[in-house]
Amino acid sequence: MIMRPYQYANKLVQALPPELSHTVALLALRGGLYPRARGRTEEVRACLSQQVAGLHFINPVGMAAGFDKNAEVMHALWKIGFGAVEVGTITPQPQPGNPRPRVFRLPEEQGVINRYGFNGQGIAACLPRIKKAFEAQDRGVFGINIGKNKLQEDAVADYRHMIEHAYAYADYITINLSSPNTPGLRNLLDEDNLKLLLAGMRAAREKIADKTQRYVPFFLKLSPDMEELHIKQSIDVAAMFGINGLIVSNTTIERSMLPPACAYRDEIGGLSGAPLKARACQALEICARHLKGALPLIAVGGIDSADEAWRRIGLGASLLQLYTPLLYHGLGLVEEINSGLHQRCQQNGYSNISQAVGKML
Template sequence: MRPAYALARPLLFRLDAETAHGLTLRALDTLHAISGRLLLPRPPKPFPTRVFGLTFPNPVGLAAGLDKNALHAEALFALGFGFVEVGTVTPRPQAGNPKPRMFRIAEHSAIINRLGFNNDGVDALAHNVERMRTRRGVLGINIGKNKDTPNELAEADYLHCLERVYPLADYVTVNISSPNTAGLRELQEEQALRRLVGALREAQERLGARHGKRVPMLVKIAPDLSDSDIEAAARVLSDLQVDGVIATNTTIGRPDVEHLPVADEAGGLSGRPVMAQATTVLRMMRTRLPETIPLIGVGGILSGADAVTKMAAGASLVQCYSGLVYRGPALIDECVEAMRRRKEAPSRGNVPPEQ
């Protein structure tokens, strides 16, 4: 952990989790405006990684949810991420769920959140992206539906967001796996998934022709899918030839923390306790999808060894969120270097066992 974050973390952890979240992002913006380099004396050494037809400066990214409105992306890139995913964004602004709605479980390096796609709407996000002066990596935009849009009309919400962000994004993620919007995960059921993703794939091809560029489209899945659900999702996503899959979102389960009072709080659990479950889903998807569909591994990455475990399970890229909260920016460089060593290691030996 770098000294600046080591000093700041105890102070931040005395605050409500969501208050600390906002304060940290504002502080990062201020430091970036002053120095341009933030808390890292130097960024990770370049580790170019080509996935989805895009070249990532390194394979370690920031998961969606930290910067829902793309207000802080330049400062977050300056931390050393190879890619930053902003959102989830919805067509219309919405406040999200009532507060408090984010809870730390520090002894398990975990977080429970039920934010509920709180964001300023897709037009505001697009405006913020258009105002960015520099991009030091790949920018992903994560899209969803408004809370009050019934599932039978969800397609229109996703299409609206896709059309608005398409010319601005390096890739787009379709979020159908958050547990914090009632009924959203029902869109992962086979027939609903086929209808929604099929419509979005058709729009993706139309937009590619209109804008003269093809923007990859990824689908983010939940860690709580049954084996049969995973089989069905892989079948649909393979048939529709999506560009990639992100495995996984937060879990509605409470592995390792079920004995704690905070476990009764509604919402999705992230951090160390979700590592095994998310990695199992990642591995299962890798064995069921064609190699032409790469995977991003996310969920429970608290160390470089965790990032390597995701690689061993089939991930081409990884994303962090809760790990950044508990470890600070040092986690980024640690993961980049661990993944570099794993890739450069001989094919036999020096590869940790899958967990």
């Protein structure tokens, strides 16, 4: 089989230490070394496209937050075939994140542990690129994932700052309260804190929407480490305060699914990829059963095949996001999942993917 230049690049990238390989992958994408999505027939396009939270998604497969933290390669990702790209997490001020090493590959388990800690350039440095991408003609859905700086005690102030700066250039905004790598962040998902925070976000949105006559949906990203009751409480609060969708889920701090011999088992950070599948599915199902379609769900966590993607849709997800499985399966996974979903729709007599949502519940 003849290898294409991006496939050589992919092999090279995989041989490097994980953080360096990520930097090289971003460079390759900026340099045009990536596979382009194939053209699709009208029937396939009609099958995969959906209106979710008022936005038009040409297909359900999105790039999850954390890959393009500083909003540098959105165009390449859309061309690869992602229906949506979520950049970030972006914080108000630049910050270095945790000391290195802070990301570990678990190849046997097809997982990753990371404790980056919202390293990033900050919103002001990202804005020119964000603005350009948002204004481009040929693009997919553009989401901005927002967070707070590590040393900021007033979380509401940081999230408001982010909304005030990102709102004008986002199709949707994800409020990330579920990263395990920023001390205290997950406490913001506790009922009283969440009410306070989301009330602040809602007020910020109302003010801007009134002025601009443009309504931007807000998604809340949940942790897979919450008890069932906590998940239900959080989604009730989210619905009450105008959240338009839930992303399920972020990485886990649980390690029981890893074998004792796993070399990086005791590294602190969030675990993603295949070992997260069961937890992410469990959290998704709790959300879907509780919400009964009241809010759209976006599934993420170990989606590494068309079968796994189909399962999440069956468990109630309208949309999907990927990150870690791309490291092990390559960027071709995006097309593999999209064409696999189309095939499964045909087999089940569905003309649109939305007809499959929640069918396994």
